[in-house]
Amino acid sequence: MRLSPTDSPIPNTRSTTRSATPIRPYLSIALFALVLAASTGFLLRFGLGWGMPAWAANYTAIRHAHSHLMYFGWATLALMALIWHFLSGYTGRGLPRGVHWQMGITAVLALLSFPAFWVNGYGLTQIGSASLPLGAMISTLNGLTWFHFAWLYRRVSRMLTHRSLPVQLWDWAILLLLLSSGGALGLVGMVVTGAQSPFLQQTFLHLFLDLFAVGWFTLALLGLLWAWLGQRVELPRRLPILPLALAMTPTFFLGMSPALVAPPLFWMVAAANGLASLLLFWHLAELLRRWDHLPWLARFGVGMLAVHGLMGLVVLWPGVWAWSGGTQLRVYFLHNLLLGWMSSLLLALILDQLRLGKIQWVRWLGWAWIVGVGFMLLTLLGLGLLQFVPISTLWLLRAAAWSSLVPVVVAAGVWLLSLRSDQAGSSTRLD
Ligand code: HEM
Secondary structure: OOEEEOOOOOOOHHHHOOOOOOOHHHHHHHHHHHHHHHHHHHHHHHHHHHOOOHHHOOHHHHHHHHHHHHHHHHHHHHHHHHHHHHHHHHHOOOOOHHHHHHHHHHHHHHHHHHHHHHHHOOOOEEEOOEEEOHHHHHHHHHHHHHHHHHHHHHHHHOOOOOOOHHHHHHHHHHHHHHHHHHHHHHHHHHHHHOOOOHHHHHHHHHHHHHHHHHHHHHHHHHHHHHHHHHOOOOOOOEEEOHHHHHHHHHHHHHHOOHHHOOHHHHHHHHHHHHHHHHHHHHHHHHHHHOHHHOOHHHHHHHHHHHHHHHHHHHOOOOOHHHHHOOOOHHHHHHHHHHHHHHHHHHHHHHHHHOOOOOOHHHHHHHHHHHHHHHHHHHHHHHHHOHHHOOOOHHHHHHHHHHHOHHHHHHHHHHHHHHHHHHHHHOOOOOO
């Protein structure tokens, strides 16, 4: 097993460098995307509890608008902005002008995904005399911006004489991002060619949805967390990176319907998934040693990553995965990873980046997030385990709907604060 040595101590990007590319505007746009996508999530949850309003009748299309804006506009944009920020700390140089274009185009196309999916999802939309697959078109364009990002990242990071632990995590995160984009392209190809294979459709969908989340989001975020911690404490001498990336790669098959995955394939993938969980626990054990340096919001996110790792081990129990395919556990699983782990930690890093983390009432916003998201995840878990939980489905659906208002309000509060700090910092170069 190859393990990765790290540079230590990691340079402090706050004090040592000045990047020519301000990242705050992109963080503000990402936060705006979070507010809009979370409000749409609230609308969907409201629809599940009380029925969708007449002006938002196409539930599936709106679910696509929600998930794609979360993926492209919130998570991907914020991760890219923070990677650029920390990377310029490692190179000790400003970022090339091209980064500004790349981030601008990525932001615009990510925001456009929302209206493109809202009307018909991946279906065709009549515009004048043409029937256009707007969702598929905008996904393709978004995919091109990830290749642009990867190319620029390679150019900038090539000047590093040693690839430290966070940089190695980003290297693999970006490789998995490119691999998962093959799934998005495959889906587009199926729409364009009218291909009907359910196996291919599910393979492409989950290669994109799941590898994007498990591979790109998780590795990129771990890299950011270690880079952030590296400014405060010494980093571990060794951590598993390549084995973690390789073990994560095939796990997207577990997102598919059990009816489409043959038992030998399942066991291979479940073993890889179990290994990925153990390697994640290695990272978690090292994070535990540095627990005191993490703000509460980050601790909550790391806790949800531990729950994700535990689920990877539970799936190894014979029959559990096939049984879970007939439940709502997938929604819980996705949101534990995407909202509980990823969004909580991203928010904690952004608050720190915007210098908001020390304000008392912003801390209260953080606590509101922890309580609201924690409760929402519990209700989703309850909905997944309905057959064992003595609580009515309607009660759980409505409790999930009310609790989903909390992340909307917290995200709106942080977004408004980010605009204020944008104005305050607009005349200066940003670090
Ligand atoms: C802010 C709080 C959130 C709420 C209230 C929310 C709500 C929802 C709802 C109601 C669904 C549909 C579930 C169903 O049909 O049974 C859903 C699906 C989904 N959400 Fe969220 N969500 C939130 C956060 C997130 C985040 C942060 C992400 C990703 C970064 C995300 C990604 C997804 C994905 C990928 C799906 C599945 C889409 C599909 O299968 O087509 N959600 N969400």
